Amino acid sequence: MGEGGGEVGGPAQPWVRHLPEAPDPDDVDLLSEGSLPAAWARRWDAHPDRPVLCDPDGSWLTGADLAKRSAAVAGRLAGAGLRAGDRLLLSGGASSAFVVAHVAAMRSGLVVVPVNTACSKRELEVVIAHARPRAAVLEAERLRAWAGEADPGLVVTDVDVGLPDGPAPVLDAVASDAPALLPYTSGTTGEPKGVPLSHGNLLASVEALRLAWRWTEDDALILCLPLFHVHGLGVGLHGALLSGGTVVLHRGFDPEAVLAAATDATMFFGVPTMYTRLVAAEGAERLAGLRLCVSGSAPMSAVLHAQVLARCGQVVLERYGMTETIMLVSNPLEGERRAGSVGLPLPGVELRLGDDDEIQVRGPNVFGGYLEAQAGKAATTGTAPGTAARAFTPDGWFRTGDVGAVDADGYVRIVGRAKELIITGGYNVYPREVEDVLRQHPDVADVAVVGTPSPEWGETVTAYVEARTGFDPTAVLAWASEQLAPYKRPRLVHCVDALPRNGMGKVVRAALRPPDEPPSGQPTT
Numbered sequence: 001m002g003e004g005g006g007e008v009g010g011p012a013q014p015w016v017r018h019l020p021e022a023p024d025p026d027d028v029d030l031l032s033e034g035s036l037p038a039a040w041a042r043r044w045d046a047h048p049d050r051p052v053l054c055d056p057d058g059s060w061l062t063g064a065d066l067a068k069r070s071a072a073v074a075g076r077l078a079g080a081g082l083r084a085g086d087r088l089l090l091s092g093g094a095s096s097a098f099v100v101a102h103v104a105a106m107r108s109g110l111v112v113v114p115v116n117t118a119c120s121k122r123e124l125e126v127v128i129a130h131a132r133p134r135a136a137v138l139e140a141e142r143l144r145a146w147a148g149e150a151d152p153g154l155v156v157t158d159v160d161v162g163l164p165d166g167p168a169p170v171l172d173a174v175a176s177d178a179p180a181l182l183p184y185t186s187g188t189t190g191e192p193k194g195v196p197l198s199h200g201n202l203l204a205s206v207e208a209l210r211l212a213w214r215w216t217e218d219d220a221l222i223l224c225l226p227l228f229h230v231h232g233l234g235v236g237l238h239g240a241l242l243s244g245g246t247v248v249l250h251r252g253f254d255p256e257a258v259l260a261a262a263t264d265a266t267m268f269f270g271v272p273t274m275y276t277r278l279v280a281a282e283g284a285e286r287l288a289g290l291r292l293c294v295s296g297s298a299p300m301s302a303v304l305h306a307q308v309l310a311r312c313g314q315v316v317l318e319r320y321g322m323t324e325t326i327m328l329v330s331n332p333l334e335g336e337r338r339a340g341s342v343g344l345p346l347p348g349v350e351l352r353l354g355d356d357d358e359i360q361v362r363g364p365n366v367f368g369g370y371l372e373a374q375a376g377k378a379a380t381t382g383t384a385p386g387t388a389a390r391a392f393t394p395d396g397w398f399r400t401g402d403v404g405a406v407d408a409d410g411y412v413r414i415v416g417r418a419k420e421l422i423i424t425g426g427y428n429v430y431p432r433e434v435e436d437v438l439r440q441h442p443d444v445a446d447v448a449v450v451g452t453p454s455p456e457w458g459e460t461v462t463a464y465v466e467a468r469t470g471f472d473p474t475a476v477l478a479w480a481s482e483q484l485a486p487y488k489r490p491r492l493v494h495c496v497d498a499l500p501r502n503g504m505g506k507v508v509r510a511a512l513r514p515p516d517e518p519p520s521g522q523p524t525t
């Protein structure tokens with residue numbers, strides 16, 4: 001289907017099917033609250049004594065607590081010289097202190113750069129060099145030391161933001177088009193790509209979810225996703241604070257803890273690997289008490305969908321999104337939740353199939369272009385020549401790199417990927433980044449990295465290595481482990497005499513097959 005063909009969400013706006021009374025789309029204003037911090041502050045003012053956040057230690061914060069503590073942290077950040085528009089690295093496990101720091105930054109107009117808690121020194125240095133943050137709020141001592149070495153001028157502090165007090169700056173006055181979040185993805189070229197998301201992008205996406213999933217102040221969300229990706233931070237945390245309900249933070253995913261929490265909660269968001277573990281857990285049926293279980297970040301198989309229904313009594317609602325767009329498509333809350341489909345475009349989202357059936361989207365949730373480092377400063381280059389510009393079509397639609405199909409009744413299915421991407425346990429791994437690291441080892445002549453199917457992880461990162469004499473896979477993997485966050489490390493390594501290549505000398509990934517001998521490394525499944 002050519003560009004412009006197969007448009008879903010055009011004049012008829014099928015997304016109204018997510019809303020109970022099929023309103024006129026023109027009456028739906030996803031940005032009416034102005035910004036997330038402004039909306040949150042209104043909730044806390046209206047109901048100061050209402051609990052909003054449960055720390056993993058079981059202690060609660062009310063709306064008034066969150067308003068007061070975040071204003072105090074905003075004062076300390078301003079006292080350290082940070083001003084609206086400055087970038088702030090943020091990394092930590094789930095805790096109320098982490099949430100307070102994040103909310104303080106958002107309220108002050110700082111741009112939060114989320115960092116994986118398990119990132120390597122190399123990965124942290126790459127982000128610091130590219131994003132050029134002014135300050136870093138980092139829970140792990142290891143990260144604080146590395147950040148200080150990478151940029152001695154950086155203000156580095158822990159998640160309690162133990163800086164001297166200062167008067168709070170103007171709060172909750174951010175413009176809709178001001179940048180709010182700058183997550184990083186390594187991308188198909190192996191180069192870091194910063195994804196600037198504006199306050200408008202963040203608000204539009206969670207407002208759409210609030211409407212589509214009827215997320216209200218009566219909801220309590222169990223949140224055990226990492227808070228350095230859009231799924232946990234931009235959907236789970238932001239959405240819960242917008243709903244006016246509560247969010248119960250878990251520090252990491254433990255199926256028993258989730259099932260124990262299910263009796264007092266209403267919602268759970270997870271990746272398929274979490275559901276695989278939940279169906280296998282004792283007491284899986286306790287999940288039935290929740291009003292909504294959502295899955296995303298990776299495809300959920302029809303088999304797993306059926307297992308969750310059989311073991312947990314839940315018809316999982318699968319949805320589809322990206323860091324660059326936050327949430328795009330969701331199965332309906334009411335109406336059929338179709339296994340193997342990600343559902344209908346969310347309110348505000350227009351979707352079409354472009355060349356080779358690539359899913360293309362536009363809407364108020366879609367970012368404006370990647371941030372590229374330029375001679376000492378970074379600039380947004382949504383339409384500049386180069387890799388980043390190819391992210392958009394000439395008529396302004398974002399190219400997702402996912403290949404889709406749309407059923408006669410408007411349900412979207414993801415049938416493949418045009419981009420080279422491995423999704424393992426809901427985390428994205430770009431083969432090029434792993435290959436670039438492995439190729440630096442003197443015993444590796446060349447290497448190709450692919451995902452191989454795994455029942456638990458979806459895909460497992462697998463390396464095919466053309467080895468030099470003396471190649472020791474264990475030593476090479478140990479060395480790669482210092483360069484890469486744990487989820488990016490190859491879990492399977494195959495030695496091959498020669499990588500399959502086409503006439504141009506390019507590796508043909510589809511032709512990579514495990515040789516007969518058992519692989520080296522520690523398979524995860």
Ligand code: MCA
Nearest residue numbers: 225229230231253273297321322323424425426427486487
């Ligand atoms: C942990 N390990 C992994 C992964 N997670 N290996 C590959 N892929 C992974 N995802 C490694 C650990 O380092 C450890 O290695 C070994 O596997 C066993 O660890 P385990 O304790 O079992 O793992 P875990 O800590 O329980 O983590 C599994 C998890 C986690 C809970 C499923 O991966 C997770 O939270 N995934 C969610 C990711 C996410 O939020 N993605 C959203 C991005 P070793 O034994 O060598 O030490 S996508 C997004 O944001 C868009 C917008 C969207 O659509 O949502």
Ligand code: AMP
Nearest residue numbers: 296297298299319320321322323414428
């Ligand atoms: P990220 O770049 O980490 O934001 O990951 C976005 C990618 O995750 C998308 O482009 C898809 O390839 C994939 N993804 C997210 N949700 C789903 C889903 N429900 N089914 C299949 N793939 C998904």
